Amino acid sequence: MAGRSGEVLVVFCDVGPEYGIGHVMRCLALAEEFGTRGWEVVFAADVTSVDFARTQVESRGLRHVPAPAGVEDHLEVLGALGATAAVIDSYHQPVALYAAVSAVYPTIALVDGDPAGRVGLLVVDQNIGAEGDSWALPEATLRLAGLDYALMRTEILVRRPQRPRSEDAPTPRVFAFFGGTDTYGAGAVLTRVLVATGVPFDLRVVVPTPWPDPVEAGAGQRITVIGPTDRIAEEVLDADLVVSAAGTSGWELLCLGAACAFVCVAGNQELSYGRVIDAELALGVGHLGDLVGGGEAAAAAVLKAALLDGDLRTALRDRAWRRVDGGGRARVLDRFEALTRLI
Numbered sequence: 001m002a003g004r005s006g007e008v009l010v011v012f013c014d015v016g017p018e019y020g021i022g023h024v025m026r027c028l029a030l031a032e033e034f035g036t037r038g039w040e041v042v043f044a045a046d047v048t049s050v051d052f053a054r055t056q057v058e059s060r061g062l063r064h065v066p067a068p069a070g071v072e073d074h075l076e077v078l079g080a081l082g083a084t085a086a087v088i089d090s091y092h093q094p095v096a097l098y099a100a101v102s103a104v105y106p107t108i109a110l111v112d113g114d115p116a117g118r119v120g121l122l123v124v125d126q127n128i129g130a131e132g133d134s135w136a137l138p139e140a141t142l143r144l145a146g147l148d149y150a151l152m153r154t155e156i157l158v159r160r161p162q163r164p165r166s167e168d169a170p171t172p173r174v175f176a177f178f179g180g181t182d183t184y185g186a187g188a189v190l191t192r193v194l195v196a197t198g199v200p201f202d203l204r205v206v207v208p209t210p211w212p213d214p215v216e217a218g219a220g221q222r223i224t225v226i227g228p229t230d231r232i233a234e235e236v237l238d239a240d241l242v243v244s245a246a247g248t249s250g251w252e253l254l255c256l257g258a259a260c261a262f263v264c265v266a267g268n269q270e271l272s273y274g275r276v277i278d279a280e281l282a283l284g285v286g287h288l289g290d291l292v293g294g295g296e297a298a299a300a301a302v303l304k305a306a307l308l309d310g311d312l313r314t315a316l317r318d319r320a321w322r323r324v325d326g327g328g329r330a331r332v333l334d335r336f337e338a339l340t341r342l343i
Helices: 022-036 051-059 071-080 095-102 186-196 232-238 249-255 267-278 296-308 310-323 328-342
Strands: 008-013 040-044 063-065 085-089 107-110 122-125 142-145 173-177 201-206 221-226 241-245 260-264 283-287
Touching: 008 022, 008 071, 022 040, 022 051, 022 085, 022 107, 022 328, 051 063, 071 095, 085 095, 095 107, 122 328, 142 328, 173 186, 173 232, 186 201, 186 221, 186 241, 186 296, 232 249, 241 249, 241 296, 249 260, 249 310, 260 267, 260 296, 267 283, 283 296, 296 310
Parallel strands: 008 040, 008 085, 040 063, 085 107, 107 122, 122 142, 173 201, 173 241, 201 221, 241 260, 260 283
Antiparallel strands: none
């Protein structure tokens, strides 16, 4: 993706076995939109630490360099790459990094909830209900918030159906995945919960590493284990029910018009998990910690109802498809371009 007019966007984002790949995936959505508008995009992140992340970046023809360490190192990388703008998407980088970078380069800061001092020309919170939150930000910072700004990768946009479907298989097809690394081992836990429903299903579950204790299917149940895949959209569209974490990928599922059951696997998903359930855009299976600590029966009851009730799944698909339209990344870049013309 060579910049037609010399603009270079440098992306700094968390990635690794301990961080997962959610930050990379939503940054890729922005990178694709920048690329369509003639920018060169370079990831300055440890994408080689997760094979799937590296593949996703390289398959798009994007250059990547190792993640810099301190604030000054970040500025040096920006200078060396000839950057004209930056994206920062991190939970662990110091607030000082955002201030230092945005003082020199037009910067988009991707956040979840309270920016907590993270600043930029734009601060983007793509999460449900974020438009109703109020946080203190510098006067020069514009905040874009809510699902209208949800960042969709091209593979999601090109497969978004004209309408969500309403016909399911006689034996419900279930797809379960929990990010590219499944850091918390949710795949095995939720497979056991599905088995506990006692209802027939045909499950395809993404497991990044071999299970030390494979799950045995019950009567009429089929379990197929697959590794990390770049065919997420196809898997989702083939499924009658999708079980996933309430993280970044959740908005992609809604955009595709999936009938979803979400699990809260980490503290930073707590707010969005509650809001998406309250809005009836997905079913709430519960918190992962509770499912391994005695909450399996309640979770199994939720999934059993979803497996048995085709009308419920149809209603979920329709609400999800209507709520996330796929135009978020274009809206973000439209505002960014408008602001940079004023600088």
